Amino acid sequence: MSVVEQLQQYPPPSEGEIKQMKPVITVPVAANGGSGTHSYSKNSLYQQLCANLEKEKIQEAIRKKLDVKTLSSVSNTFRIADMGCAAGPNTFITTEHLLEAIKQKYQNQCPNSEMPQFQVFFSDLPSNDFNTLFASLPPDREYFAVGVPGSFYDRLFPESSLHFVYNSYALQWLSNSPQELQDKNSLTYNKGKIHLTSARKEVIDAYAAQFARDTGSFLNNRAKELVPGGMLVIVMPGVPYGLPYAETTAGMMFDTMTSILLDMVEKGYVSESQLDTFNLPFYAACPEDIMPLVEEKGQYSIERMELTNPSSWLKGPINIHEWIDHVRAAMEGHFSRHFGSGIVDDLFGRLIQQLSDNYQKLESQYRDKTQLSVILKRKNSA
Amino acid sequence: MSVVEQLQQYPPPSEGEIKQMKPVITVPVAANGGSGTHSYSKNSLYQQLCANLEKEKIQEAIRKKLDVKTLSSVSNTFRIADMGCAAGPNTFITTEHLLEAIKQKYQNQCPNSEMPQFQVFFSDLPSNDFNTLFASLPPDREYFAVGVPGSFYDRLFPESSLHFVYNSYALQWLSNSPQELQDKNSLTYNKGKIHLTSARKEVIDAYAAQFARDTGSFLNNRAKELVPGGMLVIVMPGVPYGLPYAETTAGMMFDTMTSILLDMVEKGYVSESQLDTFNLPFYAACPEDIMPLVEEKGQYSIERMELTNPSSWLKGPINIHEWIDHVRAAMEGHFSRHFGSGIVDDLFGRLIQQLSDNYQKLESQYRDKTQLSVILKRKNSA
Numbered sequence: 001m002s003v004v005e006q007l008q009q010y011p012p013p014s015e016g017e018i019k020q021m022k023p024v025i026t027v028p029v030a031a032n033g034g035s036g037t038h039s040y041s042k043n044s045l046y047q048q049l050c051a052n053l054e055k056e057k058i059q060e061a062i063r064k065k066l067d068v069k070t071l072s073s074v075s076n077t078f079r080i081a082d083m084g085c086a087a088g089p090n091t092f093i094t095t096e097h098l099l100e101a102i103k104q105k106y107q108n109q110c111p112n113s114e115m116p117q118f119q120v121f122f123s124d125l126p127s128n129d130f131n132t133l134f135a136s137l138p139p140d141r142e143y144f145a146v147g148v149p150g151s152f153y154d155r156l157f158p159e160s161s162l163h164f165v166y167n168s169y170a171l172q173w174l175s176n177s178p179q180e181l182q183d184k185n186s187l188t189y190n191k192g193k194i195h196l197t198s199a200r201k202e203v204i205d206a207y208a209a210q211f212a213r214d215t216g217s218f219l220n221n222r223a224k225e226l227v228p229g230g231m232l233v234i235v236m237p238g239v240p241y242g243l244p245y246a247e248t249t250a251g252m253m254f255d256t257m258t259s260i261l262l263d264m265v266e267k268g269y270v271s272e273s274q275l276d277t278f279n280l281p282f283y284a285a286c287p288e289d290i291m292p293l294v295e296e297k298g299q300y301s302i303e304r305m306e307l308t309n310p311s312s313w314l315k316g317p318i319n320i321h322e323w324i325d326h327v328r329a330a331m332e333g334h335f336s337r338h339f340g341s342g343i344v345d346d347l348f349g350r351l352i353q354q355l356s357d358n359y360q361k362l363e364s365q366y367r368d369k370t371q372l373s374v375i376l377k378r379k380n381s382a
Numbered sequence: 383m384s385v386v387e388q389l390q391q392y393p394p395p396s397e398g399e400i401k402q403m404k405p406v407i408t409v410p411v412a413a414n415g416g417s418g419t420h421s422y423s424k425n426s427l428y429q430q431l432c433a434n435l436e437k438e439k440i441q442e443a444i445r446k447k448l449d450v451k452t453l454s455s456v457s458n459t460f461r462i463a464d465m466g467c468a469a470g471p472n473t474f475i476t477t478e479h480l481l482e483a484i485k486q487k488y489q490n491q492c493p494n495s496e497m498p499q500f501q502v503f504f505s506d507l508p509s510n511d512f513n514t515l516f517a518s519l520p521p522d523r524e525y526f527a528v529g530v531p532g533s534f535y536d537r538l539f540p541e542s543s544l545h546f547v548y549n550s551y552a553l554q555w556l557s558n559s560p561q562e563l564q565d566k567n568s569l570t571y572n573k574g575k576i577h578l579t580s581a582r583k584e585v586i587d588a589y590a591a592q593f594a595r596d597t598g599s600f601l602n603n604r605a606k607e608l609v610p611g612g613m614l615v616i617v618m619p620g621v622p623y624g625l626p627y628a629e630t631t632a633g634m635m636f637d638t639m640t641s642i643l644l645d646m647v648e649k650g651y652v653s654e655s656q657l658d659t660f661n662l663p664f665y666a667a668c669p670e671d672i673m674p675l676v677e678e679k680g681q682y683s684i685e686r687m688e689l690t691n692p693s694s695w696l697k698g699p700i701n702i703h704e705w706i707d708h709v710r711a712a713m714e715g716h717f718s719r720h721f722g723s724g725i726v727d728d729l730f731g732r733l734i735q736q737l738s739d740n741y742q743k744l745e746s747q748y749r750d751k752t753q754l755s756v757i758l759k760r761k762n763s764a
Contacts, residue, residue, distance in 0.1 A: 033513075076540070076541065076542075077540040077541075077543060117540040117541060119539075119540055119543075121528070126516045126517055126519065127517065129513060130512045130513055130516060130529060131415075131511060131512055131513045134508045134512060134529075134531035135508055135509065137508065137531065144530075144537075144538065144539055144540055145530070145531065145532070146503070146528050146529065146530050147512060147516075147528065147529035147530070147531065148526075148527070148528050148529070149516035149519065149527065149529065150527070155526075156526065157501075157526055158458070158459040158499040158501055158526055159458065159459075159499060160458075161459060161501075
């Protein structure tokens, strides 16, 4: 007798149980998994070097603004979440930097108390490569490690359960490209373009509105999950208010991608409507985007908000090949899902070529204040 | 300039940071990942049907013994851990059954209080396929889902942070096969055998001692992680005290595996010493194994402990092919790691054949009291 036949005699699973067996369909796209040539884990050093620039400022904020005495009065476990952790290894380095500062603060502020236990929640989309992340966890870590699958635009944690949230190079990924861009009869239809770069005002506004909706959700959900006095750090691509994105290094890259895809349309590799309906859900924010979202709800105090140069660590000329390898590891999924994986090698290969051909222009593009860092603290009420 | 060259100008990562990038080497073996023919996720219905037999008893224990009023007085989040969750989907069904009973208990015991939030920690070895697990999380779940990579023989959680721990068909997997079995000059050298089945007393004693060490660690670590009043449920392969394992259905399977491997030695596919040094780290326990471990430390009260028939749901004859597919999904890794993956298809193919050839004997093997279930409650002190 087969199991199927036996099950007919056995109480069948309930409708709820059957539902549970269906896989979740997740719309957002995670960074490349695994540890191969194009994996995020092998191509994320740039992000680490950029985020590293904020290390001192974050540690200073912990030293001066995080009241660990009050935090530890309600719980003997200090909970940290890295939302958008990808498959490592950057998240482990960041965690060490945070722990170093938080432990130091405990020693200074509560010299006679026992150090709390640390639980670190590594969170990313369910499609993120958690297997690679877990396989590379530091063996000598001094914290309890946990993985949390889900979108940070949704609730991920119980109320008032986190003390520190870190979000690095993640919030630029919108939950989705703005729906308005799909309306063929509207001014927001982004014909012949793949991003807000060099797009008309209506398109840029639609992107900004989507970012406001998404980041509003992000801030709201974190406000529920953070304990009063808990800290929220955001590091992401930024841009000064009003600067056309086409003038930045990244903007030139997006425009080059567009021109390659237009050429593919001409050659028939990609259909025109495929191109017109593709809009990379990527948004570099200015402080003026974030400020009203934070102030509107009154849930947070702003401890720091500034634009910095993310490539100040870069000595000498840009290595375009390495740079685009990093871009590919983070973005490839968006292109392959929409256009099919067949065009991806060609797209990124030509991107490297064309950017190299236009090296003088690339070097002169704006990249001074293109990293935004925000440090917030959860207020006691509201 | 390459990133490597740039890094030479940039503060190099500390020794601690470099260490963190090395992968963890985990000795234990997880169930088969993915969702293919031999995956655990496709071959774990039997385990679910067996564990299901305990559902009523566990729900009854929650109803009668779990004091949710006291538990909720200290935390508004109720934390459940399934340790040894594999890649699903059984763990999701179990979680629903537990939540159903716990919520019911809350409604009865605290009719005027708000329902707590539930956080469910799915835990297994770091080599477990968490990607498959996370991709199949029930979309309509009413709990916050978390993955915890690690061995349950170690500490996995902060102190007093869990309210309910569930451990199903997992504790039979020893942390390692007993080291004494590797000593060629001792009575514990398990020559020509792969398990304690049909082995001499010294080998059986070595297995029992390893189980006592491992389960001692398991109970100790859980005692630290559970809040007072928290519940710990164990379901695992069992055997009545003193019954030779060779008389059970599983024992006959192990003996058949041994005879196939001996034949492979004869044919030269496997070396003699390879066979002699392989000992499947599998232990079916009797209540007399567990009882002294629990009583010695005084950390738990025993709410229930009994042996039951795990195949009482089986109507009609055993479907050997299906059964061995389930065994393979759970055990394959142990064989392929030691003997190489080349022999695995042959081993399990011949196992099905030989068990089918000896069907009469198989049907008459002992399988009445071969599932052990244990329900413990964390005491307030000790």
